[in-house]
Amino acid sequence: GEQVEQLPSILRVQEGSSASINCTYENSASNYFPWYKQEPGENPKLIIDIRSNMERKQTQGLIVLLDKKAKRFSLHITDTQPGDSAMYFCAASGGNYAQGLTFGLGTRVSVFP
């Protein structure tokens, strides 16, 4: 199986600053690490993902880093805006084809003016 730890659980940041969320995993065979954003009453939406053949990926104000040696991956939201306020979940795939994702417990991000 897999275990994923996500920190912090709550993150308050000022508009325009950066927000960082860190996750660690246990299974060295895990090779796929997606990030989901969930707004109140909505389903989780995939915002960015990274596979184990990469160390860094960037798209539309989001950066993900993967350190396989430390079994750690992180999401960085640059230039945060009010619309970035939401729950964010990291997840890891156990490395087995079609196996379900193991999710972290989530980070509630609040962006204040």
Next chain:
Amino acid sequence: GGIITQTPKFLIGQEGQKLTLKCQQNFNHDTMYWYRQDSGKGLRLIYYSITENDLQKGDLSEGYDASREKKSSFSLTVTSAQKNEMAVFLCASGTGINQDTQYFGPGTRLLVL
């Protein structure tokens, strides 16, 4: 693009009742998943299916049955609803290189009286 639909959107049941939740996807994805999300917590895998008529247990399968009647549909049954139970059940389907990129449906919100 495609869409995942879940019915019903809200489900109110009685203690001990057998309740069935349905999920349909038109992505033509092979893999489908059922997750449970409790308030303020991450998602936990109940069942998944890698093809029609296939079923695989997740970490939380006890108390649930599932059925993959055809490629596009995956249903979940709560075999005996627990009093005061309140959770969101999320269906997902998978694609990608290893069929591990998952997209979620809108969810079914369950309340047991």
